[in-house]
Amino acid sequence: MSEPRSHEGVGARLPRKEDDRLMRGRGQFIADIRMAGMQDVAFVRSPLAHARIRAIHVPDDLKGRVFTAADLDGVKPIRAVSGLPGFKVSEQPVLATGKVRQVGELIAMCVADTRAEAEDMAARVELDLEELPALHDMLDARKPGAALVHEHWGDNVFLESLVNINIEAAFDAPVKISRTISTARQCMAPIEGRGTVVHFDHRSDQLVVHTASQMPHIVRSGLSECLGLEEGQIRIISPDVGGGFGYKAILLSEDVCLGWLTRKIGRPVRWLEDRREHLTASANCREHHYEITLYAERDGTLRGIDCEASVDSGAYSAYPFSACLEAAQVASILPGPYDFPAYRCRTWSVATNKCPILPYRGVARTGVCFALEVALDALAAELGLAPEVVRLKNLVRPEQMPFDNITNKHFDSGNYPEALRQALDAIKADAVRTRQLAGEPDGRRIGLGLSIYCEQAAHGTSVYSGWGIPMVPGHEQAGARLTPDGGLELRIGAHSHGQGLETTLAQVAHEILGMPVARTRLVHGDTAMTPYSTGSWGSRVMVMAGGAVATACTELSERIRRIGAHMLQARPEDVRLEAGRVIGPSGDVTIQQVAHTWYRRPQDLPADVDPHGLEVTAGYKPVRDSGTFSYAAHAVVVAVDPDLGEVEILDYAIVEDGGTLVNPMVVDGQIIGGLAQGIGTALYEEMAFDASGQPLASTLADYLLPGAPEVPMPFIGHMETPSPYTKFGVKGIGEGGAIAPPAAIANAINDALRPLGAEMLRSPVTPRRIVEQVLAVRAGERSAA
């Protein structure tokens, strides 16, 4: 690991500045905002998954306080198109018109002094609905003759895609294994749900929207399109945000409804999502289904991968990422970190009568990693090889870097085999296997599981322009301004919702300017005060905003140096900026003195001084914007109780390479948080539906999240292979922790159960699923005997 160059700069394990307020309960979240005269909103939501709306009966005494689609003059539906060929467009009315296509779809909006009273009103609105056949299973929805979510499409497929790279060349491989593998529908479950407080400010002629968002500027564009307002008439403020994970990177119908409502009634309005709304009506993600076939040589060398993948996209295309966010990526990222010659993948983004599928940490990668890594273990078992042997045969090698893989993903740098070897060492694989052979005194079975992935992050224009969704990231901009007393303000358009950007971006500035982190403030989360940005998603902010802050600070340092040179009566080329001081041949001045002179004593500066001053906005893109490739190898030991299906994680090791780490402690936090979510995917989290499309978990008693006792403290090892394309060599690492655990844990469970003949191919691996399989194998053995 590289040594930090200073105690506060890039590489320093600095405690997070923002934690001082967050850990003391002094953060300001949406629900903390109070405005005079503020009204609360509750929604009447569809109780059915698919139904024609015959009538909505609003009691007479509630007229003027309950609004339906018929009231929303001038409001357009949410349209998240994709430019990919064949994509079918869904229009999502912000309040339902004609029919409802999912449980929880908004039908009417009720306004009252308190949320409780608004809910009382909602309970009195009567719905006359004609129930239609509901699609709750994406494979059924693909079949001819299925009911139609959007009638005019003629089928239920948002988008079908096919990649075929010489798959026929693999067909004569001596070994072929096929598996059906799937991941459950999940909910993202940040501690803070969604929430929006909106009022109209007549002085600035602006709709002011406080909303928990990862991407204030994109929400502004989306609201502008739906409400018919100029973008300048909308100001989005995202205050402290209690976790996003992708759910807060979406424009919700509720945001649009409140934007209309506040002008209608002339008062500030608020909607706070409750956990039942969160679980049943909105925050859905994952849900992939794979038919995957691996072709290989007997030594484990992959000859080809053939796959059919379906993603349950739900009823509507979500703004801005669209309904093919997951499936369209599956085909390009399924190959993972492996080098092999033949590949075919067909994907379907399927419309069903469920919530739109939304991005969740690891977007698509968690599913493909699960499918490929679980299948690779099946292949290893078939070949009688250790799982690491098959992986090491096929992983891209360090000497191949930079490497263009079979789907033209450009790997910037790294040593994948080394990460796997270090993870095996850290988990003490040999000792685990010895223990495994000895057996456990309590009758449980020990298993060792591996998985390895790559995380393309901070991918930019060249990747997204072809996708044709409502946003394409270009240059990222940042502002850097010295204050008159010599402090530093940074401005970025992305948002920090737990990542620690207030600290890490200050570390980047410190690296350039020598400015103490304590004297640097991050201004973010407000479209009125920050440069445009597509926001915080795709593990992009440290690369993009970090690069932009560095670029702005570099330009600012030049200006400081030139003013400093004048103050020192030296030539600019003879002075340097070091540790917060401009140092010349015969003396030095501090940045504070430079700032004081520029702002407070301009009379001391020459007439021909550079007029641009001490405020810079600069743009940045990596040398190549096809993305950084961070990666990690995960290794886990579990104990499985075959009779009860209980799984205990005994040990967990992660060796990751995120390029140059700006703050390794923050990276550790990202990894541990991601691991917790990955454990949820692996063992606990499942949003199930019944045959009529009703979601079956409406509280956290039914939707199980891992708690502290279920999440072990992992060993974390860092490799640091800098990216050749980014400032400082940083790579995006925000999502990786959540990508590998489901595959690693399922592989460990399968390793434990393999002698019993059971194989778990669906996440979450629940006790029930394990016991079902174990008993089925036992029953088969009895009848065979």
Place this chain on the structure above:
Amino acid sequence: MKPAPFRIERPRTIADAVALLASGGDGAKVMAGGQSLGPMLNLRLATPDLIVDLSGIDALRSMREEAGHMVYGALVTHADVEDGRAPDVGANILRRVAGGIAYRAVRNRGTMGGSLSHADPAADWVNALSVLGAEVEIAGPAGTRRLAMGAFLAGALATALEPGEILVSVRVPKVPATARFGYVKHCRKVGEFAHAIGAVLIDPTTGTGRALMGAIDAPPLVFADAATLFGGQIDAGFATRFDASAADAALAAAGMADAVDRHVHVEVLRRAATQAASLFTDTRSAA
């Protein structure tokens, strides 16, 4: 998730509480710690007109010892038992159960009487107190009465409480020093309601024992004479003779059709028996 409007009263005596409840009829609900009723109100699964909050009735917090029994007031909390403020009926019997109920925050407010009155089949007190042979004392408009747990539990989320009646205390027989208590529950995560509970109370010196299978969407299946589960006899080697087919048949007879569910419940009961047997071993090795 806000409750529908309701009226709340906080009486100071059991008599006042009973009178309030009687006045409220079917629209009245009792609240003790509120750990189940609170969420049900917020989800509008319960929409009572009147809530009678018992937390102001000090008499319901009392504990006393009677011949061979401990009597716990209905408002004794899980944490009271966990922390030892409520004397146990034996060596680490109720205390062990209490410490495994939900999470500490729930245990701080949740009460023994509230849990029994809610009668969730997966709740720990419903099961542990059933196998221990507890009785409940009930106050109502017609005076007080006493019911065994088996008679009190009328179904999933249903009890024998009549309108206007309140569970006021729980009488739990003391466990003889010669007996051992095995209690195992199967959960997917810490704090979750159990998917299966197995419990045994075994005394080889008298050759007697009780056993229970719980969390079965109905009141627990109690074996008043556990000998049928151990080859007809309870002695020092009882656990090794656990008869899974007898337990399985009992579950099938109780209507549990799913073979995987039955397997898990039987296995959990087997482990409760093994746990109780291991407690004898521990005592011997300690001595």
